[in-house]
Amino acid sequence: xxxxxxxxxxxxxxxxxxxxxxxxxxxxxxxxxxxxxxxxxxxxxxxxxxxxxxxxxxxxxxxxxxxxxxxxxxxxxxxxxxxxxxxxxxxxxxxxxxxxxxxxxxxxxxxxxxxxxxxxxxxxxxxxxxxxxxxxxxxxxxxxxxxxxxxxxxxxxxxxxxxxxxxxxxxxxxxxxxxxxxxxxxxxxxxxxxxxxxxxxxxxxxxxxxxxxxxxxxxxxxxxxxxxxxxxxxxxxxxxxxxxxxxxxxxxxxxxxxxxxxxxxxxxxxxxxxxxxxxxxxxxxxxxxxxxxxx
Numbered sequence: 001x002x003x004x005x006x007x008x009x010x011x012x013x014x015x016x017x018x019x020x021x022x023x024x025x026x027x028x029x030x031x032x033x034x035x036x037x038x039x040x041x042x043x044x045x046x047x048x049x050x051x052x053x054x055x056x057x058x059x060x061x062x063x064x065x066x067x068x069x070x071x072x073x074x075x076x077x078x079x080x081x082x083x084x085x086x087x088x089x090x091x092x093x094x095x096x097x098x099x100x101x102x103x104x105x106x107x108x109x110x111x112x113x114x115x116x117x118x119x120x121x122x123x124x125x126x127x128x129x130x131x132x133x134x135x136x137x138x139x140x141x142x143x144x145x146x147x148x149x150x151x152x153x154x155x156x157x158x159x160x161x162x163x164x165x166x167x168x169x170x171x172x173x174x175x176x177x178x179x180x181x182x183x184x185x186x187x188x189x190x191x192x193x194x195x196x197x198x199x200x201x202x203x204x205x206x207x208x209x210x211x212x213x214x215x216x217x218x219x220x221x222x223x224x225x226x227x228x229x230x231x232x233x234x235x236x237x238x239x240x241x242x243x244x245x246x247x248x249x250x251x252x253x254x255x256x257x258x259x260x261x262x263x264x265x266x267x268x269x270x271x272x273x274x275x276x277x278x279x280x281x282x283x284x285x286x287x288x289x290x291x292x293x294x295x
Contacts, residue, residue: 001130001131001158001160002074002100002101002130002131004039004040004074004076004100004101004131004133004160004161004183004185004201004202005039005183005201005202006038006039006040006201006202006203006216006219007037007038007039007040007202007203007208007212007215007216007219008038008039008040008041008042008074008076008185008202008203008204008208009033009038009041009042009205009206009208009209009212009215010042010045010046010047010048010204010205010206010208010209011026011029011030011041011042011043011044011045011047011048011061011065011209012026012029012047012048012049012206012209012250012253012254012257012264013026013043013044013048013049013050013053013057013061013250013268014026014029014262014263014264014265015049015053015057015265015268016265017265019057021057021060021061021064022263022264022265023060023064025262025263025264026061026064026065026068027064027067027068028262029209029257029262029264030065030068030069031068032212033208033209033212034069034072034073036212036213036216037212037213037216038073038208038212038215038216039073039074039202039216039219040073040074040075040076040100041065041069041073041074041075041076042075042076042077042078042103042204043061043062043064043065043075043077043078044058044061044062044077044078044079044080044103045078045103045135045204045206046137046165046206046249046250047205047206047209047249047250047253048061048078048250049250049267049268049271050078050080050105051080051107052267052268052271053268055086055090058090059090059093059094059097062075062077062093062094062097062099063097065077066097066098066099074100074101075098075099075100075101076099076100076101076102076103076133076204077094077097077099077101077102077103078102078103078105078135079091079094079102079103079104079105079124080105080106080107081107082107082108082109084119084120084123087104087106087120087123087124088123088124088127091104091124091127091128092127092128095127095128095129095130099130100130100131101130101131101132101133101161102124102125102128102130102131102132102133103132103133103135103163103204104121104124104125104132104133104134104135105135106120106121106136106143106145108143111143112143114146114148114149117143117145117146117149118149118152118153121134121145121149121153121159122153122156122159125153125156125158125159128158129158130158131158131159131160131161132156132158132159132160132161133160133161133162133163133185133204134150134153134159134161134162134163135162135163135165136162136163136164136165136166137165137166137187137189138165138166144166145164147171147174147175147178150162150175150178150179150182151178151179154179154180154181154182159182160181160182160183161182161183161184161185161201162175162179162182162183162184162185163184163185163186163187163204164184164187165187165188165189165190166189167189167190169190169191169194169195169198172184172186172190172195172198172200173198173199176198176199183200183201184199184200184201185200185201185202185203185204186200186202186203186204186205187203187204187205188205188206188207188241188244188245189245191234191238192205192215192218192219192222192234193218193221193222193227193230193231193233193234196219196222196223196230197222197227202219203215203218203219206244206249206250206252206253207237207240207241207244207253209253209256209257210240210253210256210257210260210286211237211240211289214233214236214237214289215237217233218230218233218234218237221233236288236289236291237289239285239288239289240285240286240289242285243281243282243285246281247274247278247282248267248271248272248274250267250268250271251266251267251271251272251273251274252274252282254266254267254273255273255274255278255279255282256282256283256286259279259282259283259286260286
């Protein structure tokens with residue numbers, strides 16, 4: 001099975017006003033991200049607005065991403081559903097299309113007990129023959145993954161990674177201590193350099209779409225153990241995380257990409273696009289970050 005590590009930008013989903021995927025725009029973005037040195041890409045993460053797309057749009061995003069990556073980097077496709085059967089069908093399709101891995105996300109309306117949460121993720125992992133990344137984001141999800149459930153799921157041969165966006169870095173260390181072999185990716189809710197310091201393997205997050213070279217540089221510094229230099233860079237990059245946290249996730253990243261020349265469109269309604277003042281704040285943050293760009 002492939003090993004995942006490094007910087008995996010959560011891709012945006014460029015959708016036009018008629019609901020069609022802007023494949024050329026997504027393909028160009030992926031080309032540029034790979035040229036910037038990212039280690040993989042993740043369509044249909046939170047920044048990819050998975051909750052606002054139908055399954056036809058989702059599959060088009062995944063297919064476009066796989067075709068654009070063309071085997072140069074792994075493509076870890078997001079699978080999200082409220083019904084287990086739907087999630088399994090998505091996972092099987094993306095596996096068949098050529099995804100290198102699955103990012104497993106649980107959506108829920110009615111509350112679930114631990115046993116049902118575990119069954120959902122286990123069913124996804126049972127349905128594919130590629131590595132599975134567990135994704136939990138308690139800020140937005142009704143049902144979280146407890147440490148006990150994570151520990152049990154970590155025994156599954158294909159569940160090999162987790163991205164926990166809880167904002168609780170101590171929880172990441174608890175996961176590492178309890179789940180031998182389960183590798184941890186940082187989210188934008190954490191400080192990536194700090195997650196790398198305690199044993200993380202990389203960063204899966206939307207901001208990496210707009211600061212890919214700086215993100216790769218940060219990863220390389222951490223891997224080399226150059227922690228003072230890494231923290232200097234991390235302090236500068238945190239400006240993007242601060243802006244990211246202030247505004248709608250997809251709207252912020254899409255606005256930043258528009259500033260950078262990518263016609264990715266607005267967030268899928270009913271999400272609002274950023275207003276003029278919000279866009280100015282995003283553009284100002286990008287200007288500051290540009291000063292950190294390695295030659």
